[in-house]
Amino acid sequence: MTREEAKTILLLYRPGMAEEKEFAEALQEARLDPELAHWLEQHLATQEALRRKFREVTPPPDLQERILIERKILRPVWWQRPPAWFAAAASIALLIGLAGSFMGERIPDRFADYRARMVRTVLREYRMDIVTNDGEKVRQYMQSRGALADYTIPKGLQQVAVKGGGLLGWRGQRVTMVCFERPDKELLYLFVLDRNAVKDAPSENLEVTKVNKLTTASWSSGNRIYVLAAEQDPDAIRKYL
Numbered sequence: 530m531t532r533e534e535a536k537t538i539l540l541l542y543r544p545g546m547a548e549e550k551e552f553a554e555a556l557q558e559a560r561l562d563p564e565l566a567h568w569l570e571q572h573l574a575t576q577e578a579l580r581r582k583f584r585e586v587t588p589p590p591d592l593q594e595r596i597l598i599e600r601k602i603l604r605p606v607w608w609q610r611p612p613a614w615f616a617a618a619a620s621i622a623l624l625i626g627l628a629g630s631f632m633g634e635r636i637p638d639r640f641a642d643y644r645a646r647m648v649r650t651v652l653r654e655y656r657m658d659i660v661t662n663d664g665e666k667v668r669q670y671m672q673s674r675g676a677l678a679d680y681t682i683p684k685g686l687q688q689v690a691v692k693g694g695g696l697l698g699w700r701g702q703r704v705t706m707v708c709f710e711r712p713d714k715e716l717l718y719l720f721v722l723d724r725n726a727v728k729d730a731p732s733e734n735l736e737v738t739k740v741n742k743l744t745t746a747s748w749s750s751g752n753r754i755y756v757l758a759a760e761q762d763p764d765a766i767r768k769y770l
Contacts, residue, residue, distance in 0.1 A: 566698025640727045648740045657693035667694040676703040680721040685769040702726040717759040724752045
């Protein structure tokens with residue numbers, strides 16, 4: 530599948546949609562192609578911005594009645610006042626026309642945006658690109674694809690079995706994801722990104738916060754940013770660090 534073919538398919542993809550079969554291959558291409566991943570991120574952000582603006586447009590309560598009246602009664606154009614629904618439609622058209630300017634203010638480029646994007650990815654039941662309990666093979670896989678392979682696994686997490694890994698993308702940057710499996714079969718996800726990829730990278734001090742359905746622990750070390758995500762309470766996730 531070419532990049533343009535993937536874009537054509539993903540034009541119909543919207544934030545929150547299930548990763549259905551028709552989108553699966555194109556989404557996989559986006560994970561492996563940083564440029565396509567950046568395009569998809571902007572496309573989804575545009576759709577989300579429009580959805581928020583559409584919710585702000587409240588149609589008048591008598592919209593249906595006015596539409597029916599307008600259909601039945603023909604008036605000279607120069608005597609007819611613009612109906613309320615016309616104003617609402619004009620507002621929506623204006624919003625679409627200004628979508629580009631909205632995006633100029635809403636491009637998700639901060640660390641919190643990156644962290645939320647990674648959590649959303651795994652909550653969509655993202656499939657690993659490599660399944661193995663050999664951590665070294667995961668590193669070799671990442672290195673062979675130009676992704677970060679010089680990451681450091683926290684001591685606590687070294688006690689958990691490796692499950693595999695995946696290659697993700699964020700704003701043209703490749704993200705390394707290493708997956709671990711606890712004895713109860715629950716997964717933990719470690720994401721590694723270059724520190725220069727965000728303007729507000731976290732400090733070296735651990736930051737634990739809930740994002741969507743997962744608890745995340747974030748920190749920086751050297752020129753790398755780390756995010757550990759799991760279905761854990763905030764205190765329990767610290768034992769893996």
